[in-house]
Amino acid sequence: xxxxxxxxxxxxxxxxxxxxxxxxxxxxxxxxxxxxxxxxxxxxxxxxxxxxxxxxxxxxxxxxxxxxxxxxxxxxxxxxxxxxxxxxxxxxxxxxxxxxxxxxxxxxxxxxxxxxxxxxxxxxxxxxxxxxxxxxxxxxxxxxxxxxxxxxxxxxxxxxxxxxxxxxxxxxxxxxxxxxxxxxxxxxxxxxxxxxxxxxxxxxxxxxxxxxxxxxxxxxxxxxxxxxxxxxxxxxxxxxxxxxxxxxxxxxxxxxxxxxxxxxxxxxxxxxxxxxxxxxxxxxxxxxxxxxxxxxxxxxxxxxxxxxxxxxxxxxxxxxxxxxxxxxxxxxxxxxxxxxxxxxxxxxxxxxxxxxxxxxxxxxxxxxxxxxxxxxxxxxxxxxxxxxxxxxxxxxxxxxxxxxxxxxxxxxxxxxxxxxxxxxxxxxxxxxxxxxxxxxxxxxxxxxxxxxxxxxxxxxxxxxxxxxxxxxxxxxxxxxxxxxxxxxxxxxxxxxxxxxxxxxxxxxxxxxxxxxxxxxxxxxxxxxxxxxxxxxxxxxxxxx
Amino acid sequence: xxxxxxxxxxxxxxxxxxxxxxxxxxxxxxxxxxxxxxxxxxxxxxxxxxxxxxxxxxxxxxxxxxxxxxxxxxxxxxxxxxxxxxxxxxxxxxxxxxxxxxxxxxxxxxxxxxxxxxxxxxxxxxxxxxxxxxxxxxxxxxxxxxxxxxxxxxxxxxxxxxxxxxxxxxxxxxxxxxxxxxxxxxxxxxxxxxxxxxxxxxxxxxxxxxxxxxxxxxxxxxxxxxxxxx
Amino acid sequence: xxxxxxxxxxxxxxxxxxxxxxxxxxxxxxxxxxxxxxxxxxxxxxxxxxxxxxxxxxxxxxxxxxxxxxxxxxxxxxxxxxxxxxxxxxxxxxx
Numbered sequence: 001x002x003x004x005x006x007x008x009x010x011x012x013x014x015x016x017x018x019x020x021x022x023x024x025x026x027x028x029x030x031x032x033x034x035x036x037x038x039x040x041x042x043x044x045x046x047x048x049x050x051x052x053x054x055x056x057x058x059x060x061x062x063x064x065x066x067x068x069x070x071x072x073x074x075x076x077x078x079x080x081x082x083x084x085x086x087x088x089x090x091x092x093x094x095x096x097x098x099x100x101x102x103x104x105x106x107x108x109x110x111x112x113x114x115x116x117x118x119x120x121x122x123x124x125x126x127x128x129x130x131x132x133x134x135x136x137x138x139x140x141x142x143x144x145x146x147x148x149x150x151x152x153x154x155x156x157x158x159x160x161x162x163x164x165x166x167x168x169x170x171x172x173x174x175x176x177x178x179x180x181x182x183x184x185x186x187x188x189x190x191x192x193x194x195x196x197x198x199x200x201x202x203x204x205x206x207x208x209x210x211x212x213x214x215x216x217x218x219x220x221x222x223x224x225x226x227x228x229x230x231x232x233x234x235x236x237x238x239x240x241x242x243x244x245x246x247x248x249x250x251x252x253x254x255x256x257x258x259x260x261x262x263x264x265x266x267x268x269x270x271x272x273x274x275x276x277x278x279x280x281x282x283x284x285x286x287x288x289x290x291x292x293x294x295x296x297x298x299x300x301x302x303x304x305x306x307x308x309x310x311x312x313x314x315x316x317x318x319x320x321x322x323x324x325x326x327x328x329x330x331x332x333x334x335x336x337x338x339x340x341x342x343x344x345x346x347x348x349x350x351x352x353x354x355x356x357x358x359x360x361x362x363x364x365x366x367x368x369x370x371x372x373x374x375x376x377x378x379x380x381x382x383x384x385x386x387x388x389x390x391x392x393x394x395x396x397x398x399x400x401x402x403x404x405x406x407x408x409x410x411x412x413x414x415x416x417x418x419x420x421x422x423x424x425x426x427x428x429x430x431x432x433x434x435x436x437x438x439x440x441x442x443x444x445x446x447x448x449x450x451x452x453x454x455x456x457x458x459x460x461x462x463x464x465x466x467x468x469x470x471x472x473x474x475x476x477x478x479x480x481x482x483x484x485x486x487x488x489x490x491x492x493x494x495x496x497x498x499x500x501x502x503x504x505x506x507x508x509x510x511x512x513x514x515x516x517x518x519x520x521x522x523x524x525x526x527x528x529x530x531x532x533x534x535x536x537x538x539x540x541x542x543x544x
Numbered sequence: 545x546x547x548x549x550x551x552x553x554x555x556x557x558x559x560x561x562x563x564x565x566x567x568x569x570x571x572x573x574x575x576x577x578x579x580x581x582x583x584x585x586x587x588x589x590x591x592x593x594x595x596x597x598x599x600x601x602x603x604x605x606x607x608x609x610x611x612x613x614x615x616x617x618x619x620x621x622x623x624x625x626x627x628x629x630x631x632x633x634x635x636x637x638x639x640x641x642x643x644x645x646x647x648x649x650x651x652x653x654x655x656x657x658x659x660x661x662x663x664x665x666x667x668x669x670x671x672x673x674x675x676x677x678x679x680x681x682x683x684x685x686x687x688x689x690x691x692x693x694x695x696x697x698x699x700x701x702x703x704x705x706x707x708x709x710x711x712x713x714x715x716x717x718x719x720x721x722x723x724x725x726x727x728x729x730x731x732x733x734x735x736x737x738x739x740x741x742x743x744x745x746x747x748x749x750x751x752x753x754x755x756x757x758x759x760x761x762x763x764x765x766x767x768x769x770x771x772x773x774x
Numbered sequence: 775x776x777x778x779x780x781x782x783x784x785x786x787x788x789x790x791x792x793x794x795x796x797x798x799x800x801x802x803x804x805x806x807x808x809x810x811x812x813x814x815x816x817x818x819x820x821x822x823x824x825x826x827x828x829x830x831x832x833x834x835x836x837x838x839x840x841x842x843x844x845x846x847x848x849x850x851x852x853x854x855x856x857x858x859x860x861x862x863x864x865x866x867x868x869x
Contacts, residue, residue, distance in 0.1 A: 109561040111571045177578045184840060185571045186562075212851045215582045219589035223710070231679035232706040234593060239699035239706070240601060248859045249589050299854055303862065315862040570838065577841055581848035588852040595856055596863050614800060621796045625826075629789040632830045633782065754831045758823045764796075765815035769803040773811070 013416065013513040028113035029516055034099035035414075036120050041095060042483070044086035044127060049476065051079035056438075056469040064456040072455035073140035074156070080143025081161060085168045086127055088399055089257060092264030093175055093210075094123070096406045097203045099414060101179055103507040103514060104197050106188025106523040111181040112174075119174040126168035133160040142453060144254070147235035147246035151227040159228055162221040169214045169221075172260070176210030179203050188506070190525035194288075197505055197529055198281065201288040202267025205295040209256045209263075213299070217253035220246065244309055251302035259298040262362070262394060263291055265402025266333060269355050272405050273337050275503040276352035277344025280530040283336040290329035297326040307378045316375060323373035330366055334359065349501075350424030354405030357432050361397025365390055368443065383453075386446025392439045396475075404431070404482065409503075412496030416513040417489045423481060431478035437471025504530050557742040569744050576748040580755045583718075587759055590714065594707050594766060597700075604700035606771030608684065611676065612708070613667060617768040620663050621760060627656035628757045631750045638747075641740035643733065650730040650746075653753065657723045664716055671705070678706045708767055715763060718756045725749050780829070788829045795822050 014031045024032060054075050058066040067075065098116065102109050110116050133139065139161045141150045150158050183204050187196070224246070226232040235241045274281045281287060303311060303319040337359060346352070368390040371377050381387065411419050441464035446452075450461050457465070499508040510519050527534075555565050562568040598605050634649035675683040684701040729749055732738065738746055799818040807814065828834040833841060 107561070111561075112575060113559075113561060115575075173582055177575055177582075180578060181571050181575045184574060185567060208847075211578055211582055212585055212848070215584075215586035216589050216855065219586050222714070223589070223593075226710060232710060233678065234703070234706050234710065239702050240597070240696070241703060242596070244862070245593055245596060245859075248862065249592065252589075252855055252859075299851060300858070303858070311862045312865040312868065314865040314868055315858075318861060319858075573838070574840055574844070577844045581844055584848040584852055585855075588855055591852075592855050592859055596859065599860075599863070614803075618796060618800050622793055625789060625792045625796065625822075628826060628830050629785060632785050636780075636782065636785070751831055754826050758826055761822045761826070762816075762819050765799055765803070765819050769799065769815050771811070772803040773806040 011511065012515060013511060014516045015416070015513050017516045026117075028109070028117055030098050030102055030110050030113065030116055031414075031514065031516075033116050033120055034095050034097075037090065037094040037098060037123070040120075040124060040127065041087060041091050044082055045091075045479075047131075048079055048082035048087055049479070051075050051082065053472065053476065055079060056472045058455055059457070059465045060469050062457050062459045062462050062465075067455070069455050070140060073142075073453070074138040076453055077139050077142050078134050081139065081165065082130065083395075084143055084257070085165050086123075086130065088261040088395055089172055090123065090168075090175070092268065092399070092403050092406065093179070093203060093206060093260075094119070094171075096199075096268065096403070096410065097179065097206075097264060098175070100410065100507055101182060101200060101203055102186070103510065103518050104200055104505060105183065105186065105191055106506050106519065106525060107182070107186040108517045108519075110178045111186060112178050115174050116178055119171045119178070122167050122171035122174070126164045126166075126171065129160060129167065130164035133157045133164060144250065145224065146250075147224065147227070147243045148237065151224055151233075151235055151246075159225045162225055166218055166221045169218050172210050173214045176207035176214075179207040180211065183207075188523050188525055194285070195525055195527075195529050196288075197267075198270035198284070198287050198291070199264075199267035201291045202263045202270065205291040206260050206263040208292070208295045209260050209298065213253040213256040213260075216249060217257075220249040220253070223249070244306065244311060247306050247309055248303065251305045252299070255302040255305065256295075256298040258391070258394070259294055261399045262402075263294060265358065265399045265406075266291070268402045268406035268409070269337060269358050270333075271503075271505070272351045272355040272409055273340050274530045274532060275409075275501050276347050276349055276355070277341050278532050279340055279344040280528075280532050281336065282339035282342075283332075284529065286332050287336050290332045293329040294326065297322070297329065301326050304373055304378075307375055308382050320373055320375050324370065327366060327370055327373075330362075334363055334366075348425070349408075350419070350421060350428055351405045351409035353425055353428040353432075354401045354408065357428065357435075358398055358401045358405065361393050361401065361435065365393030365397055368393065381446055383451055384446035385442040385450050385452055388452050389439050389442035389446060392442070396439070397435055401431070404428070407482070407486075409501070410507070411486065411489070412500045413507055413512050413514070415486075415490055415493075416496050417493030418496050418500060419482075419489045419493060420485050423485045427478050427481035427485075430474060430481065434471050434474030434476075434478050438468050438475055439471070441465070441467045441471075502535055504532055504535055555741060557744075565741070572744050572748055573751075576751050580751060583755060583759075587711075587714065590707065590711050591762075591766075594711070597703050597707065598766075598770070601700035601703065602771075604697050605704045606774060607697070608676075608701040608704035608708075609768060609770035610772065610774065611674070611684075612768050613670060614768050614772070616663055616667050617764055620660050621764045623656050623660045623663070624757050624760050627653045627660070628754050630656060631753050635743070635747050635750050638733075638738050638743035639740060643736060643738075646733050646738065646743075646746070647730055650726055650733060654723055654726050654730065657719055657726070661716060661719055661723075664712065668709075671708075676705050678702050678709065711763055711767070715756065715759055718759075722749075722753050722756055725752070785829070788825055792822055792825055795825075 014029055024036065027033060027036075054067070055072075058064070058072060058075070064072065098110070137157055139145070139154075139156045139158060141154055141156070141158065145158060145162070183196075183200060223232075223234050227234055227236065233239050233241055235243050235246045237243065270281060270287055301319055301323045303315060304323045307316050307320075368386070372381065372387060372390060408419060408424055411417070445461055445464050445468075448461065450457050496512040498510065498512050500512070501508070506523055506525070507514075509523065558565055559568060562571065630649045630652040634646055634653060637645035637649055671677055674685075675681055682698070682702050682705070684698055684705075726749060729745060733746070795818050799815055802814055802818075803811065827845070833845070
């Protein structure tokens with residue numbers, strides 16, 4: 001069967017199968033649900049980004065002169081809550097994962113399409129509740145809402161924000177549950193575990209964390225609400241309760257949560273690099289098993305967020321050692337990606353630029369995590385901008401870059417159009433420059449002693465803060481550009497072929513965009529993953 | 545494996561993204577077990593709090609535990625185990641395609657579930673009357689001890705009752721959801737919705753109910769039997 | 775899910791066993807066995823839970839290995855939460 005070189009966009013696909021608002025709001029097609037998520041998650045990204053801009057504006061000057069201290073507390077809290085629960089945790093699984101997981105394993109849809117739609121509605125309900133909470137006063141505890149401030153002292157809307165996070169948690173649990181069942185039960189004939197794309201392994205590992213970890217933050221939120229509303233003082237020291245118990249329960253989820261954020265982006269990078277190095281991934285088994293190892297080990301390290309909180313020093317030692325252990329599988333992945341590049345035939349397309357950015361920035365973020373895992377150093381830099389820089393290198397330099405790389409890589413498949421490559425590369429460059437200008441100074445600031453969550457600071461820190469704020473405006477431009485040209489491309493972009501990148505993978509063996517049931521006939525898989533020796537550019541195999 | 549969505553004779557309950565009923569049933573079952581794992585972790589947070597505070601404040605927890613009515617607790621345990629039996633018999637009836645027995649056992653399950661909740665309500669009322677509800681009205685009589693220690697003992701006892709109400713309350717909420725779920729299923733079963741070739745919702749709801757039973761199987765000794773021989 | 779259909783007599787047998795165990799755990803609670811009391815209480819609870827899981831929830835005799843993997847994983851991670859948190863509380867007084 002021959003590949004159709006330039007498929008007509010009028011051919012039936014999941015976008016033009018049905019029109020009308022009901023066909024979108026009541027859809028059970030995983031691809032349409034992915035687009036619903038794309039719109040809503042992008043919206044919340046800009047809300048979170050807006051708070052970030054206000055924070056950076058305040059920090060232009062040492063004095064607290066833009067907003068009051070209480071308002072500043074609300075700004076960084078809302079920035080964190082929105083970015084963590086409404087952007088970083090859902091973005092790659094709900095947008096790229098939802099779209100690609102069934103196609104990559106050769107099936108028609110996820111195992112539970114209606115639950116998939118329910119996941120989106122839960123996300124929307126949670127988001128609406130969070131917006132209402134913000135517009136009517138917000139929360140000022142930091143996104144970590146520690147007891148006893150959150151349970152006994154603050155007057156802000158903890159229960160409402162907590163309920164929003166609780167509902168968003170269910171959205172996350174249902175997505176993870178759906179992926180696990182789909183990957184176990186619905187793979188196409190011949191699609192063994194070791195023939196699956198690493199993107200699938202990454203989402204499988206992520207789903208394990210979502211299912212096991214999210215319920216613990218759910219019960220933590222319930223306990224905080226119970227203490228506030230029903231006077232059930234479970235964390236109340238006056239009764240003998242321990243505020244550190246809150247922190248244990250909170251971080252038992254919230255540390256694995258950061259692996260929920262990074263693993264899917266790692267999966268994206270594992271797809272992009274082989275394609276634009278024209279080489280099979282080096283060490284497939286190691287990368288696949290590392291994903292699962294990260295998921296499991298990620299549950300063993302949570303108390304490294306509590307080293308200076310008053311916990312036992314002996315337990316702290318154990319958690320410190322375990323935190324070094326969890327870096328190993330991540331390092332294995334970085335080595336394998338690098339080895340894939342070695343002697344590859346590399347092209348610097350936009351997705352590849354983002355993948356390169358990911359490699360460098362995630363590595364820096366990860367290494368600085370090791371600094372923090374050392375007890376002695378942590379005493380010095382905890383709760384400073386060093387920590388802020390560390391996690392932004394991973395969240396923004398890692399997760400967000402992976403996401404943007406993935407959006408560019410699969411945009412032709414999703415929309416049937418090519419984005420303008422020149423603008424794509426320019427935006428990637430702007431993002432990279434803006435990112436480093438924003439966050440590198442923060443490592444120095446933190447090491448020099450500037451605390452986080454402070455709205456004023458000593459004058460000697462101003463230069464670095466000004467650099468950081470300047471960087472954030474550059475970064476904002478870098479993020480706005482793709483919004484503009486992706487939208488532009490839907491009308492004016494070059495019509496995409498089925499496999500514009502000559503990439504390996506079942507998703508490239510169906511049309512761009514795919515039909516509603518993904519394939520005209522169920523694919524039979526008799527080839528290994530990343531079969532790039534046998535795929536010449538512009539001659540992608542077809543298994544229809 | 546062919547792809548045409550409709551064949552001449554497939555089970556009307558087959559959802560079209562599945563290739564056959566076996567795959568659909570397997571998927572639904574795995575999905576329900578995964579959901580139960582989330583419930584294990586959800587209750588697990590409270591068990592963690594319980595473990596830590598019981599080890600720290602054993603004597604005061606024991607005294608508070610002894611103030612619970614063991615007869616009501618044991619009776620409720622028996623009632624809940626009985627309702628697990630009726631659920632199993634309901635699934636058995638569905639497997640045999642026996643609609644009347646299915647409906648009967650579903651109703652029996654709902655009845656026993658409501659008995660459990662009723663006894664729970666009686667217990668809660670008892671605790672309310674004895675001023676054992678945490679909050680501003682809390683006042684634990686306790687055993688005779690030094691007067692200076694009383695505030696500490698009160699605090700620890702209140703922690704016990706915080707956990708008691710949180711854990712049994714969360715359990716009761718899950719029971720109520722279960723009763724609601726079975727009510728819907730009973731209606732559908734009575735209308736003939738379930739046959740011997742499709743009764744997956746009955747089976748999976750049964751799994752949920754058994755899980756709620758298992759939670760109580762642990763709550764009973766942990767809350768009621770801490771140190772009865774004192 | 776399960777390949778064989780158990781008889782109603784079998785389910786009744788499990789039910790009665792569970793009742794007996796409930797009575798046993800309540801009764802033993804009144805006997806002073808020192809540190810063994812919580813061990814026995816939790817041990818009996820675990821046996822009851824196993825009976826419900828294996829026979830009422832049909833985990834015994836099911837061909838699905840995934841079911842057992844999922845259950846064991848859930849319990850394992852619960853033990854992680856309890857165990858590692860306990861590591862903090864048990865060793866705080868050491869300093």
